Amino acid sequence: MPTYDYHCSANGQTLEAKHSMNEELNTWGELCANTGLALGATPADAPIMRLITGGQIVSSRALKNPEMPACASGGCGGGMCGLMN
Template sequence: MPTYDYFCSANSRTVEVTHKMSEGIATWGELCNKAGIETDDTPANATVKRLITGGAIISNSGSEPPCASGGCCPGGSCGL
């Protein structure tokens, strides 16, 4: 599932959350609910904007190792 960074101009905070590509988050309250954090003094209806990032994808498949050695290559030979 991809991770996204959202910025709230009402409190100048950026929060990272994971959700389906088809989902969208529009308010600070929705973002806090998804991230499992408190809204604190920021109004729940304050708008948030998704930031453009590299778009990391987290996979739980575990079917293939990240490189031929079965783990991270200390010498950097696999390029990871």
Template sequence: MPTYDYRCETTGDVFEVKHPMALKLSTWADLCDVAGFNQGTTPPDAPITKLLTTGGVVSSRSLKNPEAPPCMSGGGCPGKQSCGI
């Protein structure tokens, strides 16, 4: 199951949550339900924003070499070249 980062727009706090890709979260109550968080004093209808994060997913169809690049398999980036990931 993928992991996503969300920011609560009321408090500015960022939370990491695992949930299915098809699930769309838009409020603090939604996030708390999925993650099992206590809502606390934050209003349940407080908006949340899904943050852009870099995932460790590489499609082998997009690579000339079907092996994952070293940076995606824990080996670090070879040299100072940019592979676009």
């Protein structure tokens, strides 16, 4: 499930929330319900803004076929990196 950063200008807080791409969070109350945080003094209907972030997408190929470090094929000179053949 993707994570998104949201900022509330009413209280200056930025929180990270996990939800599906189809779901939208629009208020501090919705964000608090999603993250399990108490509302505090901020009104539940205070608007929030989803921030643009770099994202964290990992290719499934990278997970299934990790590349071996260069020293695994003898490329780092005598196992100096700690990986021995």
